[in-house]
Amino acid sequence: MEMNKDELISLYRQMLLIRTFEDKSAEMYAKAKIAGFLHLYNGQEAIAVGALSALHSDDELVTHYRDHGYALARGIDSRFVMAELYGRETGTTGGRGGSMHIASVEKHFWGGYAIVGGHLPLAVGLAYANVHHNTGRIVLCVLGDGSTNIGTFHAALNWAQLWHLPVIFLVENNMWAMGTAISIHSSVIEIYKKAAAHEMYAERVDGKDVLAVHDAVCKLAERARSGEGPSLLEAVTYRYRGHSMADSDVQRSKEEINEQKQRDPLTMYLTNVLLKRNLLTDEQESQIHHEVEAEVDEAVAFADASAEPALDTLYDKIYAQPVANMQIDGSLIRPAALYTGNGTHG
Amino acid sequence: MEMNKDELISLYRQMLLIRTFEDKSAEMYAKAKIAGFLHLYNGQEAIAVGALSALHSDDELVTHYRDHGYALARGIDSRFVMAELYGRETGTTGGRGGSMHIASVEKHFWGGYAIVGGHLPLAVGLAYANVHHNTGRIVLCVLGDGSTNIGTFHAALNWAQLWHLPVIFLVENNMWAMGTAISIHSSVIEIYKKAAAHEMYAERVDGKDVLAVHDAVCKLAERARSGEGPSLLEAVTYRYRGHSMADSDVQRSKEEINEQKQRDPLTMYLTNVLLKRNLLTDEQESQIHHEVEAEVDEAVAFADASAEPALDTLYDKIYAQPVANMQIDGSLIRPAALYTGNGTHG
Amino acid sequence: MAEITFREALKRALREELTRDPDVVIWGEDIVAYGGGGAYAVTAGLAKEFPGRVRDTPIAEEAIVGVGIGAAMGGVRPIVELMTINFALVAWDQIVNHAAKLHHMFNGQIKVPMVMRSPAGFGRTAATHSQNFDSWLASVPGLKVVEPATPYDAKGLLKAAIRDDDPVFFIEHLQLYGTRGEVPDTEYLIPLGVSERKREGRHLTVVTWGRMLVETMKAAKVLSGEGIELDVIDLRTLRPMDLSLAMQSVKRTNRAMVVEEGWRSMGIGAEVAATLQEQVFNYLDAPIARVAGLEVPMPYAKNLERATVPFSDDVVAAARAMMTNQY
């Protein structure tokens, strides 16, 4: 897809929004506004932005837990994402899922998943559903390099290829799985080669080059839409921060990180494309910066102002179709206060 | 390994023993002497015999449930194997495991396993143990074509390659997984190609040619022993009978089966090698037949004469190290007769 | 009303639902070609009747369940068959951490209207192939779990399960496939989560389900001859579990027993006993007894298997002991 000037600028704005949002999240985590796991996307922004810009807005998206970037690139209101990180009722899942499970089915983002490899079969099934209903939509399934060693990876690829389903497996190869370097966790370093076990079409792309990612996904989406089946795209990248906010990151050398930062996806795109081609002035750039910062500040203000989920909603939505009139049911009906006393304390 | 005349004849004798044993097992199953699942090896004999003849007798062996052929080729007394099919105390596992779990750890046969793909990680671990103890022994791990789609397959291969362990994955590609043809269950028909996902060395061999299997395994064993790591061998074959005795086998055409029988591993080896090279006379051949039949008849007589396991051994060997003096223990100590009444009825 | 087998009842349920709703599909290992359709022949012929909607899959239970979940999220209504419940262990993460959780975790945005069907139980197939796992499944918030005992219930419950908007694990005891019972030709549904009294009696309440109902009914006949009348409650749905009938019953009989095939420890029997003693403590004249499978990896040998699994004579013995206060 050829992009016009606005679209090209928008890529930058999106990457910047993600970077800024993630930095702010880290800040809020340090202030204990956010708890649990928080996996930030700094350094990898070009992949989410490049990939989603190559898809239709109603193509289906499924990701792993490192999902804020995808949520923002899919156009989910940053206020709702921040509120979810806070665990507030205004969050994308009403505070149920938190950072690892951002979702907006309305926007065809079927959620971030936290079990490594667990979402791959789901993405294949979703692709089937679209074929079954003849929607023309394809599925983008995002995962990391470390997630290509677990059983569901190959089981899902085999199925997708066998049934010729329209799904793109996008592997963000950031060279590390938590604190384990790729050479320690995978017998094959060039992840795209793993698709050979299924004779699945596969490519490798520079994951720091937003336009390269965009182009690669355009091509694979075209393949999928025209019935040529699934594919795997390996996008080589690097994350600047630790695996999650809990990671002291002692395992990676400062040199390695600094070297990687030399090829920053935002800077490269701004310098080598937008400024070089005169698509943006320095002034416009700082204007974008201001806007993005204002947006993120507002997201924080919104999250701060939002209420916690009401306690009496705890049992809601465990079932889509609750069974009525159960007289005794440890599973559905809150046991008498006698036995638990819960819900009132805290 | 160059084989001498006796060894070459022995290959035939072993294949014939397996074929005869399996036919007799089918007969005994029909007579309800054997129950449950019974997966016969007819048609695939050249693989077990060719592979084991290429290994040392103390190399480790792990197989799937289609394991009688391997047990016999490993030299386990056919009487004990038949007794196990009967579920008798004289069986290879005292009647506990039955057909799918023949084992003789003394003979380094670590057993047949019944969960598809479940034994692959075990084989990798066993290879590690041998490296850890510096025994020089390697591991042969046998599986079917249908077992290459489940998660443990690739998870095990990746690990074996990463840690460079001495294990040979021997895939008996008989083109069917139960009633599912290979083209329906696997995106790739030439199974050996799946090893590419791990840059693991792999080959394909005619699984009906006992000498070809022997030579291929010799080569891969040599690799493993000299520290060159794991490998995968695909042996193309066909099974003559249904998946198990429960299989009506309506899914495979008579033509397909008959065509496959044209290339029978026993006949081919007898005609093209033993008789052609004058290693065996017709008389000697019929002598072998008699011996083998006598052996199998004796196995049946032995099984028939063997007792069922004693009922009071039911709780034995659940734990290698039982916890002493438990006063109440639903898990270790038989609940009072009041609550179950079991064990007395028949 | 004709007598048909449990197997046939299930097949009719599948056929009717496939006919009613084009979004219903069936996937599983060997459900199309093998032996004409299915390791236990439940789907025999359906692939021909509904081209493209009944499909054989690779052997990869984690994918069978996971792809099913994804399809269900996308509005398909998959029925996935796990050849036996033992293989569900390979898919355990998908069942527990995915199917059961998505609706709540995503705050209602995602629904997983999927049925997982699976034969359970023993049949001379040894340790790894003879299990139940009903209690584990029934303890998972977000799952529904059904285990019918009769052809009538099998049909009505399976149809309800297929129309349910939640993931339902539907357990079929493999010893029941050949059993027969009356099933009407006209359509009916049986709501999930409702237990049923299968026999009226005044001496002893027996709570059970699945194959053990059949054994309990046999035992009830024997015991009736001795003047002991069992009040038999069939749970039918294991999650959510309806103990209302059982509680009422105990208030009349003052004695209760739970009969289950699976391991005793942390079984459904434990839950039923714990809940009943909580709820109707003052009505109990004797401890609640449990008849259950012995905790042994199932041996292949005929006599050992027989000793491990409970049968009607175990129920008879336990009931006699209870009624003569030998607890």
Next chain:
Amino acid sequence: MAEITFREALKRALREELTRDPDVVIWGEDIVAYGGGGAYAVTAGLAKEFPGRVRDTPIAEEAIVGVGIGAAMGGVRPIVELMTINFALVAWDQIVNHAAKLHHMFNGQIKVPMVMRSPAGFGRTAATHSQNFDSWLASVPGLKVVEPATPYDAKGLLKAAIRDDDPVFFIEHLQLYGTRGEVPDTEYLIPLGVSERKREGRHLTVVTWGRMLVETMKAAKVLSGEGIELDVIDLRTLRPMDLSLAMQSVKRTNRAMVVEEGWRSMGIGAEVAATLQEQVFNYLDAPIARVAGLEVPMPYAKNLERATVPFSDDVVAAARAMMTNQY
């Protein structure tokens, strides 16, 4: 005797056993490089001390457990770390159908002397990362299951588990890692399968284990101020389960309560309640109560998580109610 953390006690057990026996190895995800050694830092530094014997693995729990089993069969004594117990679901088939069964299925020919260590419990990590599964594991014949509550027990039990010839699942509640307690410098072992009275009292027997012991002890203090003295039994080993102390205790107190963090249905509490009412029925003055986690996929929000998991105040409330006959 020095006060050390639960985490440090575990590490000392590992170090001592690595030193004692060259066949002991430790494998797991991120136990070497990450943060200096382990998601919860239990193995920190060990890789350097024991070169080649503490190794990072791929993320593939089915292989971590399965390769561990194979190594154990071959005479190695692997300790495999599953980063959290939630990921054990991926390896469930290996745990239940392989580790637990091989010794019996192969009639004693094969042993699996392996320890699976895994943190369990909650910590604002939402539905798929906050579970226990203690009751499931403890129901599997062939497995041993341990869950210590104090640094002292953690060290002694882990050393015993490593020397045990059976597969042991060793559950570490992640909220306990930072807790402190006295641990002697001299070597000691604590035998598996032996419960311990952690507090003497005459009014109410409380059976518990793991983190809930800590909460129960807090509750005991509060209740003691009100004249209610808890007799607290720590199970320590969940399979085989030693209820002898609990039974003796109930004979004195005539009231019992089980306190557990996991889901109530088919929990360990259900088993304890069912067994106690079977065994000491005539000594019970009140139904056995259960304090347990609510059956909800764990929400991330702070207040909802807090409401889902039991704390000491829940124990206090339940005990008060029991003692005033409000059941």
